[in-house]
Amino acid sequence: MKNFIFFDIDGTIISEDGYLPESAVRAIQAARKKGNATLINTGRTAMNVDPFLREIGFDGYIYGCGTELEYDGKVLFHEKQTPARSREMVELVRRTNVAVLYERSDAIFIDRKARTLPNLQKLLELYESKQLPFADVPEDGDWYTDKFVIWYDGESDLEGFQAGLTGKFDYIDRGNGFAEMVPCGCSKATGMEKMVQLLGADRSHVFAVGDSLNDRPMLEAAGTGIAMGDSPMLHPYADYITANLADDGLEKALAHFDLI
Template sequence: MKSIIFFDIDGTIVTEDERAVIPESTREAIKETRKIGNLTFINSGRTAFNISPKVKELGFDGYICGCGTYIEYGGKVLLKRTVPKDECIRIAKLLRECRVTPVYEHSDGYFFDDKATMTDGLRYFMEVFVDSGIDVSGRVEDDDFGFDKFVIWQNENSDMELFRREIGKSYSIIDRGGGFYENVPLGFSKATGIETILKLLDIPMERAYAIGDSMNDLPMLQAVPNSIAMGGAENIYPYVSYITTPIEEDGIANALKHYGLI
């Protein structure tokens, strides 16, 4: 019986630094497991437009993006959920009141708020985006402003009590550390994406595997019985079934070998 493997991207498939390296052993392991009939899916917080060509060329069967707000299988879009326009405008106004720095993530692009404080985190993100050829011209004032999910950085002037109280009513707030938070509409997660795919393909849960490296991977890691943490991701060690080696020490290949998937 075929198995299905869900992979995070940053820190799992690709090194989480400016090099953005995909180890050769990762390429070969994904190729080999697909060759013997297993399915491979990306399951990422990134929205659909920001899955790089070098990730796609590895040959995945499908993509769960934006923490479950977008699902694609076999080249067909099964789900694409964008927050309603009036809600997007309300949230943008609220985040200004909270004095946090947002990046609004849509399946087709990013939107920024020039009235927000420029943080080191945002500056680094924008530099990476520009280097990657990603358009950073989108603004909250644009007619096509909208988002599927959003991230924020806090600063010394941020009203985080207001942020947590109001945003928490409609969004899951994921603390990524260092004052950086990922915010996903309630009812959507990396886990809901897995549930949708398993039901669609009629694959039993015991044949599902998930591999990640950060706290925003917890929903998918806790959704499957075979959960794997990349070596070095100590904060998620207590929540997984198996800990593999670091990404550049053949982490993906060793994980798939451990479970007999290659």
Template sequence: MQSIIFFDIDGTLVTEDARAIIPQSTREAIELTRKKGNLTFINSGRTAFNISSRVKELGFDGYICGCGTYIEFGGNVIFSRTIPQDECRRIAELMRKCNVTPVYEHSEGYFFDDKAPVTEGLRYFMDVFVSTGIDVSGRVEDADFGFDKFVIWKNPDSDMELFRKEVSKDYSIIDRGGGFYENVPLGFSKATGIEMILEKLGISMDHAYAIGDSMNDLPMLEAVPNSIAMGGAENIYPYVSYVTTPIEEDGIKNALLHFNLI
């Protein structure tokens, strides 16, 4: 019976540091499971344009991006949901009132707000984006401003009470730690993306596997019966059915071996 495996990116396929290592054993394991007839999918909070060629070259049958707001299979976009522009502009004004630092994520690019305080987190993001050739020219004032989801950093003077009160009406607020929050439209998650793909492909949930390393992976890890935490991701151990070795200790390969997927 064909199985389907959903992979997070950062900390799962690629080391979550400046080295951005993809272990050779990970490359080999993905190739072997596909040769066995299994399907492989990216399931990431990243929006579609921000899936690097290095990751794509590993070999995937499809992509769930932006926490379920964009889904691609076999090279075709089968679902895409961008927030209406009037709502995007409302949120941008609200973020200014809250005095937080946002990055607005669209399937085709990023948008920034020059009126927002500059945080260390934003500086790091911008440095990474520039070093990897990602366009950072998009601004809230642009005519084509829009987003599928957004992230924010809080600042010492941020009104987080107003932020939580207003944003939670229409978005799931995911606390990523360190004053960094990911905000996804209600009704969308890494889990809803899995459900849509399984229904489209006629694959039983029993044959679905998910591998992740952080709290924002919980929706997909809790959605499938075969959930895997990368070694070292202790905060999600209670929520998974198997803990593999760390990423640089053949974590992906060992996980797929454990479930007889290679």
């Protein structure tokens, strides 16, 4: 029976500084050649998946922590926030003194009325170097977002911010003053489960590979969850721990399960 392999991007296929090991490309392409379906499952929205990653060759994509599903070039599911809910989040961000980046399929938005912390500025500089489009949050109209991320420090009202999310967004702390907001009911796990159901796959033939705590639901929902070797926080939730990315961890994991 065909296997379905879901890959996180950052820290799993590429390093945090953008290094893409040849062994990772080789492994993904070999898995696909063997008849397996290869899919990306990422917190990034569609417009933020780099062309060089798409060129590796994938059958499908889960974007924005389960907010959008694409398979064989067709969008199967997309959960968008309403303009009213999106505007509510803008006001919450401004009131609680955090820095923000709003994400959706076609664009990234910054809010010049909110704070700009150093790590946000670094990310914007990276986006500029990659020529990724980003725009200002408009003050009116039917603007909306799919999800968003924040940066915070000692001057932020983090408790007030989290309280304002209740029942609307799940808060995922990524460490180092950085957090990700995903609509309640959406995650890498729900996205994967929807995709598996739509494709008629059996859970026992579903593999998930990740490196950070936002991959935990995906690993636990898969038939087999694989954690990268340099991801100790994720290890307790994995069925198998492979080597580090730079030590050909992705290729070694797929070879271990006879997927290549």
